[in-house]
Amino acid sequence: MTGSQFPSSGRAGASSPAGDGSAAGTGPSGGPVTEPVKQRMPGAVVAVLVIVGLHAVLTLFGAWAVVDENYSKQEHGQELIMPMGAAWAVAAVSVGLAAFTLLCVVLARTRRPWIRVAFAVWLGFLVVAELLAFVVSASAGVPSTGALPVLFVDAVALWVVLGETSREWFLAPARASATPPDGWLFDDPDDPDDPDGVYGAASRNR
Numbered sequence: 001m002t003g004s005q006f007p008s009s010g011r012a013g014a015s016s017p018a019g020d021g022s023a024a025g026t027g028p029s030g031g032p033v034t035e036p037v038k039q040r041m042p043g044a045v046v047a048v049l050v051i052v053g054l055h056a057v058l059t060l061f062g063a064w065a066v067v068d069e070n071y072s073k074q075e076h077g078q079e080l081i082m083p084m085g086a087a088w089a090v091a092a093v094s095v096g097l098a099a100f101t102l103l104c105v106v107l108a109r110t111r112r113p114w115i116r117v118a119f120a121v122w123l124g125f126l127v128v129a130e131l132l133a134f135v136v137s138a139s140a141g142v143p144s145t146g147a148l149p150v151l152f153v154d155a156v157a158l159w160v161v162l163g164e165t166s167r168e169w170f171l172a173p174a175r176a177s178a179t180p181p182d183g184w185l186f187d188d189p190d191d192p193d194d195p196d197g198v199y200g201a202a203s204r205n206r
Contacts, residue, residue: 041109044160045169049105051157052119055126056101063094097122116161116170123158130154 070080070087081087101122104115130151137144160166 042165042169044163044165045108048119048123048157048160048166049108051153052101052122053105055122055154056098056105059094059098059101063091063098067091111170111172113170116166119161119166120158123154123161126154127151127158 066081067087070082070084073080074084082090101118104118108115130147134144134147134151137147
């Protein structure tokens with residue numbers, strides 16, 4: 001009796017399309033396994049992350065500069081920029097905000113909505129502060145024109161964060177994989193090895 005007289009089940013010896021004899025990638029229901037789709041972060045959002053990250057790093061250096069300048073004036077008997085306790089308080093708050101902002105930059109790929117809110121608040125604060133600084137310097141007769149490009153860049157970044165591109169990235173849910181979770185089995189009505197649904201409801205969610 002030749003081997004051709006024995007029917008093949010088409011399962012144990014199923015070969016891949018490449019014909020190498022390896023098992024093809026199939027899901028629990030016999031269909032192909034769908035890999036998770038990795039979505040690329042929009043370029044506008046990446047630019048916002050760079051801008052926000054630079055501001056956070058500059059804030060760290062600025063906090064240290066205030067304390068260092070205060071100590072320098074104290075050593076030379078000059079008037080302090082602000083009381084030493086206030087300088088340390090400002091430095092501590094600045095370091096905390098900068099660290100939180102950098103954490104948001106790192107977690108931006110997780111697409112959590114509160115990260116977008118944090119970016120909007122941070123950039124809004126920067127835009128208002130820079131605008132007030134320019135108005136005060138202009139009213140004093142020495143307008144700080146060098147701050148205008150920074151103000152423009154921050155305003156554009158804030159516009160991007162509040163815009164549609166950022167909203168879709170941070171608020172739209174990530175595309176889920178079509179692969180069912182581990183331990184979940186499906187009934188296959190065409191499965192000759194399971195005509196009565198042995199692997200049916202009793203085997204689910206084990």
